[in-house]
Amino acid sequence: MGGQACVFYGAAEFSRDTDFAILADAPNLARLRKALAELQAEPIAVPPFALKHLRRGHAIHFRCQHPEALQMCVDVMSKMRGVDSFPNLWRRRTTLQIPDGEKCDLLSLSDLVQAKKTQRDKDWPMLRRLLEAHYFQNQPKPKPAQIRFWFQELRTPELLVDLARRYPAICRRLAGQRALLVHAQSGKMDDLEQVLLAEETAERQRDKEYWLPLRQELEKLRHAKLGGGS
Amino acid sequence: MIQPEQLVGGEWAEWYRLTPVQRWLESEKLWQTYLALGGSLDPEPDTQSPFFDARASRPRPAHGRTGVRVLRRGRV
Numbered sequence: 121m122g123g124q125a126c127v128f129y130g131a132a133e134f135s136r137d138t139d140f141a142i143l144a145d146a147p148n149l150a151r152l153r154k155a156l157a158e159l160q161a162e163p164i165a166v167p168p169f170a171l172k173h174l175r176r177g178h179a180i181h182f183r184c185q186h187p188e189a190l191q192m193c194v195d196v197m198s199k200m201r202g203v204d205s206f207p208n209l210w211r212r213r214t215t216l217q218i219p220d221g222e223k224c225d226l227l228s229l230s231d232l233v234q235a236k237k238t239q240r241d242k243d244w245p246m247l248r249r250l251l252e253a254h255y256f257q258n259q260p261k262p263k264p265a266q267i268r269f270w271f272q273e274l275r276t277p278e279l280l281v282d283l284a285r286r287y288p289a290i291c292r293r294l295a296g297q298r299a300l301l302v303h304a305q306s307g308k309m310d311d312l313e314q315v316l317l318a319e320e321t322a323e324r325q326r327d328k329e330y331w332l333p334l335r336q337e338l339e340k341l342r343h344a345k346l347g348g349g350s
Numbered sequence: 351m352i353q354p355e356q357l358v359g360g361e362w363a364e365w366y367r368l369t370p371v372q373r374w375l376e377s378e379k380l381w382q383t384y385l386a387l388g389g390s391l392d393p394e395p396d397t398q399s400p401f402f403d404a405r406a407s408r409p410r411p412a413h414g415r416t417g418v419r420v421l422r423r424g425r426v
Contacts, residue, residue: 256366
């Protein structure tokens with residue numbers, strides 16, 4: 121769900137860890153433990169590798185000791201803010217076959233976009249790139265669902281204005297869902313940039329608020345670990 | 351219709367025009383170069399991540415030095 125998916129969809133991230141979104145149930149965790157054992161991956165930091173932490177929304181972090189993946193970090197999550205449940209993610213996934221025949225299942229672009237709406241600076245230029253790449257790939261003959269997706273998610277003022285010019289009726293209809301589309305219709309680039317920034321700031325704030333209790337839990341777990349407690 | 355070059359310049363436009371599999375392969379080449387140059391798979395600390403723990407220990411590189419060193423410092 122991380123850097124590798126971003127590269128596939130058109131952004132460019134040189135991410136050195138590997139992030140997995142998984143179904144948090146006991147049989148799947150048993151399979152994951154087996155795969156991690158092959159990578160000689162050990163849990164690092166907190167929380168410990170347990171179903172309850174995954175279901176709560178924490179990420180479990182591992183570091184690989186296998187010579188072919190030495191020091192590579194693997195992060196596993198099951199629940200992400202604003203992102204659909206795992207069965208729906210799985211239904212919408214993209215499957216990629218790489219040249220050696222291996223298959224990789226990636227989050228769909230729309231799910232990846234939701235997952236990247238975080239409090240971190242680096243995710244926002246990435247979001248913009250992902251959406252631009254999708255727009256340019258599909259703009260000659262877009263499907264209705266793609267047009268709606270762009271109106272809902274694009275973060276590039278020029279493309280929003282272009283889209284509003286090409287599909288004014290859809291833009292008017294969706295303006296109730298995304299207020300900044302009014303500025304796309306008017307074509308005022310400066311206003312659009314400002315409201316895009318405000319939208320980003322609000323989303324980052326929501327992410328911080330979402331993580332506040334989870335960070336407190338992590339801090340308690342760290343203290344317990346340092347104190348030798350459970 | 352806006353073309354990628356009008357918005358993001360030549361390099362990004364070229365990247366956008368690749369197919370997903372081509373991008374994947376290009377990224378693999380970059381990885382091979384990075385690893386051939388001695389790059390580590392240990393990620394940089396992400397201080398804005400909610401998981402970031404400043405007290406967490408990090409593995410030292412096998413050669414005992416940090417990954418990047420200033421060899422020559424220019425004047426301001």
